[in-house]
Amino acid sequence: MAADTTVYKEIEGKGGDYFSLIGWLGVMILAALYAVYNMEHHGHVVTGMTNAVVWGTPHVLAIFLIVAASGALNVASISSVFGRTHYKPLSRISALTAVALLAGGLMVLVLDLGRPDRLIVAMTYYNFKSIFAWNIILYNGFFVIVLAYLWMMMERRMNPHSKKIGMMAFLWRLILTTGTGSIFGFLVARPGYDAAIMAPLFIAMSFAFGLAFFIIMISVSYKASDRPLGDFILFKMRNLLGVFIAAVLYFTAVQHLTNLYAAEHAGIEAFILWDGGIYTFLFWVVQIGLGSLIPLAILFNPASGRSCQGIMTAAGLVIIGGIAQLYVIIIGGQAFPLQLFPGMEVSSSFFDGAVHSYAPSHWEVMLGLGGIAAAILIIVIAVKYLPLLPTSLSDAKIDPHHKVK
Amino acid sequence: MxxxxxxxxxxxxxxxxxxxxxxxxxxxxxxxxxxxxQAAVTGPATSAKRWGMLVDANAPEGVWDLAVEACKAEQGWGKTENVNQATDPQWIRKVSIKDPKTGAKATLPVMCQHCAKPPCVDVCPTGASMKRADGIVLVDKHICIGCRFCMMACPYSCRSFVHEDVRGQKPHMPRGKGTVEACTMCVHRVDKGQKPACVDAVNAAGSNAIIFGDLNDPNSDIARAVSKFVTQRIRSDLGVEPGIHYRGI
Structure with a gap:
């Protein structure tokens, strides 16, 4: 393998823009902590969650971040595992982004617990039959492996070993996202879940959401730090994002077509696809239209697909569509009533048989956004103090066969 | 101390x-x-016993109100400051069902079904959700972290999350904001050789609408009843083998 001649350098991070960004992110995190204080002091009664919709907006945003985390590692994996050397200069920041997104997601997940003070219990009492307990191990393992991977990429003496741990990180992230998808896939009683396809669907989602976040982050940071970002690497990521969006569409189509075929799932399918109100809207308009088809059109349009703004817009839409998709899966799956007595009309004081209403409270939104802010803050601070970003991603630097036209 | x-x-x-x-x-x-x-007179929980109930859905609807009120009084739930049906715990509830094709109706109580293969116990990350050897499914509130995965997994919506401060707790039933709770089959009474409060309340009204007992004991009332009548268990297709049997649905 040719020696890596890429020069990595910390960003200056001295301007007013940099500090105002840090300030805003800090405010968002403080707002999240204030929300947590209220949720813990008064109880979850101040949220929009109920005994029927037990996982709300914090879970949507937390799982988005966790899924995107494993996807953000993909750029490094493509280089280390699949030998695409043009992605090599982005490997360090890819690994750091993965760790940051996971940290942000877990922050939200943990702070939304009924008893976040018992985190130590979650770390010391394990029920190994629980996919949740497995996920705790998978998340902790991800931190350890990806940080070791990052270190081996940054420490010249360890460079030769980075490929091996890169492979391990890749396999680990596939298992991790399988675990995240299986949180839903293993729920036997809920018609909206209970399907093995949740695991590959979540893996495809992670590829798309993680790369979308990564594209935006790279574009913004190179613009802000006045470093050259060539079309070559950008267009490579654009093509990859297109493939990942298509993969998510494919698994989504299989998920719903399979359900539509089974009469017992007619209810949940009609709810999501036809008459579920906000969930139907989010599915068709935001997830499929805004979050999948329009980005595909933008990315592969000869004009918009060749502009950084176009690609960033598409990536932003993928993120919005992704959050909508998780909202439909997580909240929509709970809003649809459990079928205690299939075929019967059911009613009770506990809202059996009725579509459960849910409206996120501002506390939940504050907590969720705080997790996103924490992830970004980790990245913003890390690139200032660690040599993570290459000084140049120009075409001449990335593509050995580049010719000036 | x-x-x-x-x-x-x-x-x-x-x-x-x-x-x-x-x-x-x-x-x-x-x-x-x-x-x-309190002292248990029945000895340690053993798999030789399988506590269960047989509910007669043909019983007059009014007895279920007695069962719900008895549960509230016994376990100390249903006393939140501001009534909010969506967030207040309900350990047992009265469910009305109607066959839209025939118009046939029934009303029955639904509480934790004390499954032999409880999904809530499978998914609980810390093991707070647990099943005793005698089939009673409980939550250890000391190690419940309030993740609510058990509520996602329960096929019967039988668990409640404590959304706000609790009032009027009973010494035998500690409850806590931020943890999950459900019917305990009145384990504190069963261990003293008594029946669950809901069963006693129904019996006290002269009704035999809920029979409680050891399904493994062929001489118990419940074992005799379930061997005599065809009974159903809610969502038996899921294979979780609830300990609560129903007649008339």
């Missing part, structure tokens, strides 16, 4: 969870004692 007294509390709790509660009275200070648990 001394080490010795702490140990006795721990031991008593452990015994309660195992189903063989020994009487434990802890002296906190001269004249001040903490009675931790």
């Amino acid at each position: 001394t080490d010795k007294s702490m140990n006795s509390v721990d031991k008593a709790r452990r015994n309660l969870l195992k189903g063989g509660a020994a009487a434990a009275v802890v002296t906190l200070a001269p004249g001040v004692t903490l009675q931790t648990v």
